[in-house]
Amino acid sequence: MDPRAPKSRDRSPDTAAVARGPRPVLAVSNRWRTFEEIPSPPRADCWLPFTWDTKGTPQHGIWLTSEVAAWHGLFAALDELGQGLPDGSVPVEDEADAIIACCWRYGSYFDLLTAGELYPPFRTDENLSRVCDYEMKRINLEFSSGVAAWLDDRERSPSKLHRRARAAIAYLPMPWRDLREDRWIEAVQLSSARRARKLESINAPHLARDHASASNVDYEHHLRQEANYVVSVCFRNGPIENFHAGRWCHGRDVPGFLRFYPREVTKLADDVAANMAICLMERDSLDPQLLRVIHAMGSPHNWSLTKESSPIRFDGMPGAEPLDARVGYLAQRFPTRFGDDFDGIVPTADQRLHNET
Numbered sequence: 001m002d003p004r005a006p007k008s009r010d011r012s013p014d015t016a017a018v019a020r021g022p023r024p025v026l027a028v029s030n031r032w033r034t035f036e037e038i039p040s041p042p043r044a045d046c047w048l049p050f051t052w053d054t055k056g057t058p059q060h061g062i063w064l065t066s067e068v069a070a071w072h073g074l075f076a077a078l079d080e081l082g083q084g085l086p087d088g089s090v091p092v093e094d095e096a097d098a099i100i101a102c103c104w105r106y107g108s109y110f111d112l113l114t115a116g117e118l119y120p121p122f123r124t125d126e127n128l129s130r131v132c133d134y135e136m137k138r139i140n141l142e143f144s145s146g147v148a149a150w151l152d153d154r155e156r157s158p159s160k161l162h163r164r165a166r167a168a169i170a171y172l173p174m175p176w177r178d179l180r181e182d183r184w185i186e187a188v189q190l191s192s193a194r195r196a197r198k199l200e201s202i203n204a205p206h207l208a209r210d211h212a213s214a215s216n217v218d219y220e221h222h223l224r225q226e227a228n229y230v231v232s233v234c235f236r237n238g239p240i241e242n243f244h245a246g247r248w249c250h251g252r253d254v255p256g257f258l259r260f261y262p263r264e265v266t267k268l269a270d271d272v273a274a275n276m277a278i279c280l281m282e283r284d285s286l287d288p289q290l291l292r293v294i295h296a297m298g299s300p301h302n303w304s305l306t307k308e309s310s311p312i313r314f315d316g317m318p319g320a321e322p323l324d325a326r327v328g329y330l331a332q333r334f335p336t337r338f339g340d341d342f343d344g345i346v347p348t349a350d351q352r353l354h355n356e357t
Helices: 013-017 071-081 092-105 109-114 120-124 133-156 158-171 184-200 204-210 219-236 262-285 288-298 324-333
Strands: 026-030 033-038 046-054 057-065 312-314
Touching: 046 324, 071 092, 071 133, 071 158, 092 109, 092 133, 092 158, 092 184, 092 262, 109 133, 133 158, 133 219, 133 312, 184 262, 184 288, 219 262, 219 288
Parallel strands: none
Antiparallel strands: 026 033, 046 057, 057 312
């Protein structure tokens, strides 16, 4: 069986070598699908209530804080599951899908936006904004920091990374792989070749002199600079902006509403995976000096090179009760996302909560 062929719910030929036994599990479901088990649950971390004044009326809001992205636990779980898998290289499309699944779909705050109570206006009014600036910032940070860690393992421990990618393909639901046409990878390769020809025409030494301060960074920061560039190109400047832009609605100012429906997630993931595959092809084929300049020029200048998460502010609704009770309700109804051990007391967090990049 061709290793490029398995679908996301299929078990690859390598999977038989995995010892079956207890493992950390997250149940993923929606109204029309049965539960599927994936390793390592991403969860809401710490809630910090606050009260603010809106035109003379007190309004109750709540912060959601986090210092560690969910991809850490997901990487660890997949590394354990993949110990018995082959460590040879994997097809570029498989690695791209594994990165998308581990660092974004299931390994970032985005996963919390795929569960929750229905908010009907999101289904009927495409002009409503579903993701606020705080949420977009956290997704960008967690996605980028995960990609940087992935690229670091790619350089330092390629065998470990190949096993992790195989485990991700075998264990993580990736419905976008099921819907692809046979010529998907050919279209990606064609786009990569066209883009490579344009990039190779760049005068790298000349641009390197103009961007010396940005390109002459240490190894760790350069990886994060590259990751920021990749996330910006593959995700932030793509179709996700259609969900970020739009009119305000309280569906995003109160925690616990479902923001992305399964078909929307599948379409987004397939688009991001195609762009990720192109970036991986460029990384393996273009001159490293040229890539360093491209990453220095193309990475957003105000994105962090060190942080991996950030707090999210929910403003609540005028005249509404404090959001503590809603958080407790969410913890009971959606325990895998919002916590099944919530005791009714909102934890505090000793953390700066300003909007810092």
